[in-house]
Amino acid sequence: MIVAEEKDEVRAKLKEIFGYSNFRGNQEVVIKNILSGRNTFVIMPTGAGKSLCYQLPAMIKDGLAIVISPLIALMKNQVDQMNAYGVNARFLNSTLSKGEITKLKKDCVTGLVKLLYVAPESLNKEENIEFLQKVNVSFVAIDEAHCISEWGHDFRPEYRKIKTMIAQLGDKPVIALTATATPKVQLDIQKNLQMEEADVFMSSFNRKNLYYEVRPKKETKKQLIRFLKEHKGKSGIIYCLSRKKVEEIAQLLNVNGFKAAPYHAGLDPDVRMKNQDDFLNEEVDIITATIAFGMGIDKPDVRFVVHYDVPKSLEGYYQETGRAGRDGLEGVCLMFYSHNDLNKLEKFNKDKSVQERENARILLQEMEFYAESPVCRRKQLLHYFGEEYKENNCGSCDNCMNPRERFEGSEFVKIAIESVQQTDERFGLAHLVNVIRGVEDEYVKSYAHFDLPVYGKGDTEDADFWKAVIRQTLIYQYLEKDIENIGVLKISEKGKSFLKKPHPVELARDHDFTTDVEDEESSERVVVNSKSYDVKLFEMLKALRKKMAKEKDLPPYVIFQDPSLEEMATTYPTNKEELASVNGV
Known part of the structure; x- marks a missing residue:
C-alpha cells in the first residue's frame, strides 16, 4: 500500500510540476531508487530526461538537493527552467556578488531553496563546505559524471576531488549521472566515488530519431549552405574546432540569409550570454560554437547538429549530436571529415604527458574508425558504449541508406582472430596489423612475432584494409576490448567458436577519404515531408x-x-x- 501511495505521489508531482502524465524509459525506477535513499548511477543518453531523475526527488524529499554541475551556462539554463515551473532553484558559482552569496546561503539554511546547483570549484572552498554542513542536505547529484574519468573525453581534475568534499557533508546518498560512459569510464567513475555497490541504471544509447551522416571535407562551405537551405528556419548547432572558425562560419551564414550567432569562451560574457539567450528564445536559428557550448543546454527542438570539424572523441561526438531531437522528433547529425583535422588534433596533444597523449591518440583512432567504416553508424556507436545492436541496417544513417559493396570475408576474419590469439591477447590494432602484414618493426622483433604462423599471412593487402577487417571483427563481436588495458584486444566466446567452426561473414571496404571525390547530387539525402499534423x-x-x-x-x-x-x-x-x-x- 505504501508503495502504491508513493507511486501516486510521484506521478502526481510529475503532472503538477512538469505537466507530464507518464515517465519515459528508466525515469520512474531511478526516481524510486533515489527516494529510497540508495546510491544511484544513471547512464542515460541526452534527450532521455536525465535531469528529471534528480529534480523530481528533490521536490518530494525533505531538505536541499545539491547538484554538482561543470558549466555555468548549464546551471543558469536549468535554474531558469525550474523557476519557471515554480520551483525555488538557485546556483552558487563565481558569477554571484558577495551580497548575492550571503542572501543565497541564508535562504538555503532557512529551507527556502529546494535545488542548489554548485560548480565543483565552489564546492572546493572551505567556507562553502562549512555553510553546507549547516544545511539539511537530502542528497548530492553529480551531473556530467564522466568528467571524473581520466579515460573519458572531458576529464576535469577538480571532479576527482568531489568524493572527498561530499564526505564532509556526512553520509548522504550520491547520484552520479552521465550521457556518455564506455564500460571503462563507468568503472573509473564508480571506483573514484567509492560507489561500486550503487544501483546502476543504464538506458539504451540508441537515439532512434537521429540520422547520422559523414561527408568528405570538400567544398565544405558550399555543402553547408546547401544543407542549411534544406533545413531553413530550423534550429541547429554547428561545432567548429577554433574560435576563429566559429566567427567565420557565423558571418558566412548571416551573409547567406541565415540567422546565426557565434558562441565561444573568447567572447565578452555579456555577448556570449545574449547569443545563448537569443538561440533559446528563437531570435536566431543557428549557433556556431566551440565544443564547450551545448553541454547541458536544454533546447529540445534542435533539428540538426553539424560538425564542421572532426571531434576529439566518439564520446564527444555522441554527446554533441545528442543535442539534436531531444523532444523525440527527427534530428540530423552531419559531420565533415578529413585526415587533416585528425593531424591538427594530434598536434594539440603534443604538450601532454605520455599517458595523456596515448589516451588521446586512442580516442582519435576510434573517431577515425567511425568516420571511415562502412558499417551502420548506429551499430558502431552502440558497440562503442558496450551495447549490442542486432540489426545490420538501421535505415537512418548514410552507410545504411547508401551501402558499400560487400564481400565474403570469413578467411580475413579468421586471420584477424588468429593474430590476437597468437600474440597472447596483449596487443592493440596497430601491432596486430603489422604482424598480419609481415612488417618487421621494433615491436615485432623484440617479441619475436616474426616466428608466428600468422606473420605475413595478409601481406597482399594494405594496412587500411586490415584495420577495417579488425574493426569489423570487433563490431561483429568476434573480438572484444580489454576494459582494464585500454587499446588491447581479446578474443570473445563468439570468436573462439568461430575458430572451431568458421562460417561466412560479410565485410565491406572502408570509405576512402584520402582522395577527392566529386559530390554526387543523387547521393544527397532527400527530406520527405511526412507530417501527419496540420x-x-x-x-x-x-x-x-x-x-x-x-x-x-x-x-x-x-x-x-x-x-x-x-x-x-x-x-x-x-x-x-x-x-x-x-x-x-
Whole structure:
C-alpha cells in the first residue's frame, strides 16, 4: 500500500510540476531508487530526461538537493527552467556578488531553496563546505559524471576531488549521472566515488530519431549552405574546432540569409550570454560554437547538429549530436571529415604527458574508425558504449541508406582472430596489423612475432584494409576490448567458436577519404515531408508560443515543447478539458 501511495505521489508531482502524465524509459525506477535513499548511477543518453531523475526527488524529499554541475551556462539554463515551473532553484558559482552569496546561503539554511546547483570549484572552498554542513542536505547529484574519468573525453581534475568534499557533508546518498560512459569510464567513475555497490541504471544509447551522416571535407562551405537551405528556419548547432572558425562560419551564414550567432569562451560574457539567450528564445536559428557550448543546454527542438570539424572523441561526438531531437522528433547529425583535422588534433596533444597523449591518440583512432567504416553508424556507436545492436541496417544513417559493396570475408576474419590469439591477447590494432602484414618493426622483433604462423599471412593487402577487417571483427563481436588495458584486444566466446567452426561473414571496404571525390547530387539525402499534423496550424501555434514567451520573459520551449504543439495540430482541442489531455500541458 505504501508503495502504491508513493507511486501516486510521484506521478502526481510529475503532472503538477512538469505537466507530464507518464515517465519515459528508466525515469520512474531511478526516481524510486533515489527516494529510497540508495546510491544511484544513471547512464542515460541526452534527450532521455536525465535531469528529471534528480529534480523530481528533490521536490518530494525533505531538505536541499545539491547538484554538482561543470558549466555555468548549464546551471543558469536549468535554474531558469525550474523557476519557471515554480520551483525555488538557485546556483552558487563565481558569477554571484558577495551580497548575492550571503542572501543565497541564508535562504538555503532557512529551507527556502529546494535545488542548489554548485560548480565543483565552489564546492572546493572551505567556507562553502562549512555553510553546507549547516544545511539539511537530502542528497548530492553529480551531473556530467564522466568528467571524473581520466579515460573519458572531458576529464576535469577538480571532479576527482568531489568524493572527498561530499564526505564532509556526512553520509548522504550520491547520484552520479552521465550521457556518455564506455564500460571503462563507468568503472573509473564508480571506483573514484567509492560507489561500486550503487544501483546502476543504464538506458539504451540508441537515439532512434537521429540520422547520422559523414561527408568528405570538400567544398565544405558550399555543402553547408546547401544543407542549411534544406533545413531553413530550423534550429541547429554547428561545432567548429577554433574560435576563429566559429566567427567565420557565423558571418558566412548571416551573409547567406541565415540567422546565426557565434558562441565561444573568447567572447565578452555579456555577448556570449545574449547569443545563448537569443538561440533559446528563437531570435536566431543557428549557433556556431566551440565544443564547450551545448553541454547541458536544454533546447529540445534542435533539428540538426553539424560538425564542421572532426571531434576529439566518439564520446564527444555522441554527446554533441545528442543535442539534436531531444523532444523525440527527427534530428540530423552531419559531420565533415578529413585526415587533416585528425593531424591538427594530434598536434594539440603534443604538450601532454605520455599517458595523456596515448589516451588521446586512442580516442582519435576510434573517431577515425567511425568516420571511415562502412558499417551502420548506429551499430558502431552502440558497440562503442558496450551495447549490442542486432540489426545490420538501421535505415537512418548514410552507410545504411547508401551501402558499400560487400564481400565474403570469413578467411580475413579468421586471420584477424588468429593474430590476437597468437600474440597472447596483449596487443592493440596497430601491432596486430603489422604482424598480419609481415612488417618487421621494433615491436615485432623484440617479441619475436616474426616466428608466428600468422606473420605475413595478409601481406597482399594494405594496412587500411586490415584495420577495417579488425574493426569489423570487433563490431561483429568476434573480438572484444580489454576494459582494464585500454587499446588491447581479446578474443570473445563468439570468436573462439568461430575458430572451431568458421562460417561466412560479410565485410565491406572502408570509405576512402584520402582522395577527392566529386559530390554526387543523387547521393544527397532527400527530406520527405511526412507530417501527419496540420503544418499551417503548427506554425501559427509556434508564433503564438514565441509571443507568449516574450511576454513572460521565458524560452519558448518552457511554454510548450514541439511535440505538444504537434499533438494540438493533430487533435484540434477546442476547450480546456481537451487541451489538458495533451501531453506536456
